[in-house]
Amino acid sequence: MTARLDRLIATRIRQDVQGMHAYAIQDSRGMVKLDAMENPHRLPPALQRELGERLASVALNRYPGERIEDLKQALAKHAKLPAGFGLMLGNGSDELISLLAMACDVPGATILAPVPGFVMYGMSAQLQGLKFAGVDLTPDFELDEKAMLDAIALHQPAIVYLAYPNNPTANLWNDGTIEKIVEAAPGLVVIDEAYQPFASRSYLDRVTRHEHVLLMRTLSKFGLAGVRIGYMMGPERLIHEVDKVRPPYNISVLNAEAALFALEHEDVFAAQAADLKKERSRLQSALEEMGLKSWPSDANMILVRVPDPAASFEGMKARKVLVKNVSRMHPLLAGCLRLTVGTPDENTQMLSALQSTL
Template sequence: MSATLDRLIATRIRQDVQSTHAYAIQDSRGMVKLDAMENPHRLPPALQKELGERLAAVALNRYPGDRIDELRAALAKHAQLPEGFGLMLGNGSDELITMLAMACDVPGATILAPLPGFVMYAMSAQQQGLKFVGVDLTPEFELDEQAMLDAIALHQPAIVYLAYPNNPTANLWNDATIEKIVAAAPGLVVIDEAYQPFASRSYLDRVTKHEHVLLMRTLSKFGLAGVRIGYMMGPAQLIAQVDKVRPPYNVSVLNCEAALFALEHEDVFAAQAAQIKSERERVQAALREMGLQAWRSDANMILVRVPDAARSFEGMKARKVLVKNVSKMHPLLAGCLRLTIGTPEENTQMLSALQSTL
C-alpha cells in the first residue's frame, strides 16, 4: 500500500470504521453448508422452471414500480398484518436494522440488546456512530430481567432489540419478562422474528397492545436467503417515519418477483419448515445421546456445548461439514458450536462428523 493511500485512509475514513472488522462469511466451497441457518431445500424442478420463466419476463430496463406494492400486500396477507399497521420492505433484515439506526440517530441515542445476540444490532449502532449497550443473558441464555430493566433505566435507549427466538442461542424468552421490558422501554422495541417459521409462538398477537413496538421478519429463513427480502410491521404512523430513510428502489424487480412467486407457493415452504422442525428434534436427541449439552431450539439451528469447540469445528471441517464456531463470540458461549439443521442426509453426515471429533 502506498504512502498516499495510507494517508487517505487515515485522514478520510472514520477511525471507528478503521478499527472494526467487516461481517465475516466462511468459505463453504465443497462443504455441507450448515453454518448460516439457511433452508437447505431448493425448489422442486417444476417450480424452478416456472420461476425461471417468470423472471425472464421481468422488465429489467425499468425501476421497481407497482409490483413492489403487490409484494407488500402479499406479505401483509401472509403475515396477517393487524388493522392500522403499516409494512415496509428492506433488502434483508440487515437493511431494516441499518435504517432504524439512521432514523433514531438523535443526539445521545443508545441502542440496547441482550448478549450474545445478532451481531448486526451492535454493528448498525457503531456504523451510525451510536452507543451500543449489551446486557448479558443468564448462563442458561435467558433474559436477565433485572439487568435489562436497570440498563433501560440508566441508558434510556432509543431502540431495544429482542430477537424472538434469539441468535445464536435459538431459544424463546419468557413472555412475562419481555412484557416488563416493553413497558419500561422509553423508545422503540423491535421484536426480531427472523426464525418465526420454526418457532412455537409469535409476538404478533401482542404487538397491537403497544404503540412503540415494531415486529421484524424476513423471507431468508422462509427459504429465500438469496433473495434478500426483510419486512417490518408496526403502527402505520411509526412505519411511515422510518420509511423516510429507505433508499429508493431498495428491492430489485427480480427479488420482488421471486418473493411473490414463493408466497404463491407458501405451502411448499411450509412443508419444508415442518421437515426441518422434525429433523431438529432428531438432531437434538442424537446430541443428547452423545452426552452433549444442547439447548432447546425454536429456530432452525441448535446451540451445543462440546469439550473442545476448536477441535470439533476443525475436525468437522476436515470431514467437509461446515458449522459455526461461536465459542469466542461471548464468554457465555465458551465451548459452543451452532449447528444449522439441514436435510436428513446432511444432518446424518453432520452428526457422524461431530461424533468423530469427541
C-alpha cells in the same frame, strides 16, 4: 502510491471503521453448508422452471414499481398484518436494522439488546455513531430481567432489540419478562422474528397492545436467503416515519418477483419448515445420546457445547461439514458450536463428523 494510500485511509476513513472487522462469510465450496441457518431445500424442478419463466419476463430496464406494492400486499396477507398497521421492505433484515439506527439517531441515543445476540444490532449502532449497550443473558441464555430493566432505566435507549427466538442461542424468552421490558422501554422496541417459521410462538397476537413496538421478519429463513427480503410491521404512523430514510428502489424487480412467486407457493415452504422441525428434534436427541449439552431450540439451529470447540470445528471442516464456531463471540458461549438444521442426509453427515471429533 502506497504512502499516499496509507495517508488517505488514515485521514479519510473513520478511525472506528479502521478498527472493525468486516462481516465474515466462510468459504463453503465443496462443503455440507450448515453454518448460516439457511433452508437447505430448493424448489421442486417444476417450480424452478416456472420461476425461471416468470423472472425471464421481468422488465429489467425499468426501476421497481407497482410489483413492490404487490409484494407488500402479499406479505401483509401472509403475515396477517393487523388493522392500522403499515409494512415496509428492506434488503434483508440487515438493511432495516441500519435504517432504524439512522431514523433514531437523535443526540445521545443508545441502542440496547441482550447479548449474546445478533451482531448487526451493535454494528448498526457503531456505524451510525450511536452507543450500544449489551446486557448479558443468564448462563442458561434467558433474559436477565433485573439487568435489562436496570439498563433501560440507566440508558433510556432509543431502540431495544429482542430477538424472538434469539441468535445464536435459538431459544424463545419468557413472555412475562418481555412484557415488562416493553412496558419499561422509553423508545422503540423491535421484536425480531427472523426464525418465525420454526418457532412455537409469535409476538404478533400481542403487538397491537403497544404503539412503540415494531415486529421484524425476513424471508431468508422462509427459504429465500438469496433473495434478500426483510419486512417490518408496526403502527402506520411509525412505519411512515422510518420509511422516510429508506433508499428508493431498495428491492430489485427480480427479488420482488421471486418473493411473490414463493408466497404463491407458501404451502411448499411450510412443508419444508415442518421437515426441518422434525430434523431438529432428531438432532437434539442424537446430541443428548452423545452426552453433549444443547439448549432448547425454536429456530433452525441448535447451540451445543463441546469439550474442544476449535478441534471439533476443524475436524468437522476436514470432513467437509461446515458449522459455526461461536465460542469466542461472548464469554457465555465458551465451548459452543452453532449447528444449522439441514436435510436428513446432511444432518446424518454432520452428526457423524461431530462424533468423530469428540
